Amino acid sequence: MLSDAAPGKLRVVHGDVLTFKVERVFPQSLKRRWEDDPPNVHIIGNLPFNVSTPLIIKWLENVSLRNGPFAYGRTQMTLTFQKEVAERLTATTGSKQRSRLSIMAQYLCDVQHILTIPGRAFIPKPEVDVGLVHFTPLTRPRIEQPFKLVEKVVQNVFQFRRKYCHRGLRMLFPEAQRLESTGKLLQLADVDPTLRPIQLSVSHFKSLCDVYRKMCDDDPHLFAYNFREELKQKSENKR
Numbered sequence: 001m002l003s004d005a006a007p008g009k010l011r012v013v014h015g016d017v018l019t020f021k022v023e024r025v026f027p028q029s030l031k032r033r034w035e036d037d038p039p040n041v042h043i044i045g046n047l048p049f050n051v052s053t054p055l056i057i058k059w060l061e062n063v064s065l066r067n068g069p070f071a072y073g074r075t076q077m078t079l080t081f082q083k084e085v086a087e088r089l090t091a092t093t094g095s096k097q098r099s100r101l102s103i104m105a106q107y108l109c110d111v112q113h114i115l116t117i118p119g120r121a122f123i124p125k126p127e128v129d130v131g132l133v134h135f136t137p138l139t140r141p142r143i144e145q146p147f148k149l150v151e152k153v154v155q156n157v158f159q160f161r162r163k164y165c166h167r168g169l170r171m172l173f174p175e176a177q178r179l180e181s182t183g184k185l186l187q188l189a190d191v192d193p194t195l196r197p198i199q200l201s202v203s204h205f206k207s208l209c210d211v212y213r214k215m216c217d218d219d220p221h222l223f224a225y226n227f228r229e230e231l232k233q234k235s236e237n238k239r
Helices: 049-065 068-072 083-090 100-106 147-158 165-172 175-189 202-218 227-238
Strands: 042-046 076-082 109-117 130-137
Touching (some): 049 068, 049 076, 049 083, 049 100, 049 147, 083 130, 100 147, 147 165
Antiparallel strands (some): 076 130, 109 130
16 A cells, blocks of 8 residues: 555565665665765664664674675664663763663764654554664774674673673683683773773774784684683583
């Protein structure tokens, strides 16, 4: 019915947004160089709360790889999130809302919380208010390392968000070398180990990621290390 009401102007696709190939939708003539102004392509979405976080992480990885919707250039996005998630995405250094999402979004994009929409504006009415967030990919990311590496460092730091940052960073390394390697990482990155995760700026994370990348280059097995797998193996050995 929507397509019939707007002949030639609207194409409705019934599918899964997590797997839909947006890069195949628009003509190649819309493509722009990454350094140019954003293309005449804009992602606008009233996202279901249960898919919003995995979807924005997927699109942020696409930004870093310059593929998917961002094969056209620095495609802008205007999306709705649960208000709390919107606040996390835009939280500044030191804010209580500072989180993994804050760093992952802000190292790749200019992120703005445009406005808050009261829940009563929607039918059916959600139990929470909604935040409208605008993303414009940066011409140059604030951390120039692979997305998966940045994600791993950031996740490890924020898994102990109430502790000092060195607590989470320790989990990047096998137990046998944990204290020594964590100290080396913090020293070379010039990061105070007693800062808490919410006190770390994007610049702090840039330094940590750059040093961690060098350590991974020196030890090819380091990036694949997962402390949970080590714990699981120790538990099985005890049994």
